Amino acid sequence: MSADQHLRAFIDAAKMAFDAQVTAPAGRQSCARIFEELDGPITVRGQTPERLPVCDLLAQATRPEMFAQGPLRSVVEAFNALEPHLKWRRRAGDRPKASANFEDNHVLSMIVGPGGLMPHAQVYLGVNFQAPNVRYPDHTHPPEETYLVLSDSEFSQDGETWFPPGIGGTFYNPPGILHAMRSGDTPLFAMWALWAERE
Template sequence: MTDRRATLQAFFTSMHGAIRARTAASDSAAIAAGKIFAGLERPEPAAPRPADRVPACRYIDDALSDATRTDHPAADHARALAALVPDLTWYTRPGSDTADDSFATSHANATIVGNGGLARCPNVRIGVSLLAPNVQYPDHRHPPEEIYVALSLGDWRQDKGPWHEPGPGGIVYNPPSILHAMRAGSMPLLATWCLWNG
């Protein structure tokens, strides 16, 4: 468990660092991140469970190799994520297998902190999402506020407004319950996310 603790801590530190690098201390994203990562000083390791992959995981190696290039603005965070990837239990969005076959096989999510993840912490959920090229993750909303760290190219939008591309290392902050979506262009979209439900 010591190694898992160290790789998780490196991931948390790199994620908080990536968020701080692109936000001012007074930004909502920085304030939410402060609460999230303070809570993670004492995560409870989760019981080991078998790692699992879904079809869209065929894109993870390419996405990580792009994201871990040394000139990538969030390369440290991508490398910390890469160390956890072999242990993750990947899943598809609930209900997506009945909605559209191509969507079910072209996206993947994994929880890092929270149910089904590698650790638990009250009020915090952290994970990673991967989209195949030219795939859109549907508009969705949830009560907890959320921060994405983009580790690739790809577009985000809120309230069906215009799409924007934060770029690798860019931060997207979603206030509580706002409608939001993301879509990949010609490359896979890779992003980590964290939610605060305090």
């Protein structure tokens, strides 16, 4: 299968998984808009796939048998098939409250979105991965964001109190909210879907 076929399969699986797992009404509304937008033709940009050293741990977090059969396992399998086409990168910007080991132990990949495998101005669909015991910096952004968490990891919406959504857990970040995430003894793996309003 070509990159665009893998991407189509991943988007379709992500649509099913977000639809099955997201409960917050604002998150459901946001995801409906996002996946309706992605129903159209797929345009894959020619990009050179790129991995960073921490990606060697990725397989620990993406074994299909770690996920319940159904939409969750399907989206992880579709992700695994797409992964060889992805470009992984470090987070840009400042790092308030990040752990000292953050720099070399975190990566993200923008699958759809600005600079992504499929460029898009309003939809950002991608994944975060962190090695064990890494805290992501507190950050904010204007686009609203729905997370589909795929590991036993903790998340914060104020930079101080933490909650574990669990594997398959979801939550919604309203525009501009402060948020962060941290891994425990196992890697953190999560998908996000953002909707950016037109300027």
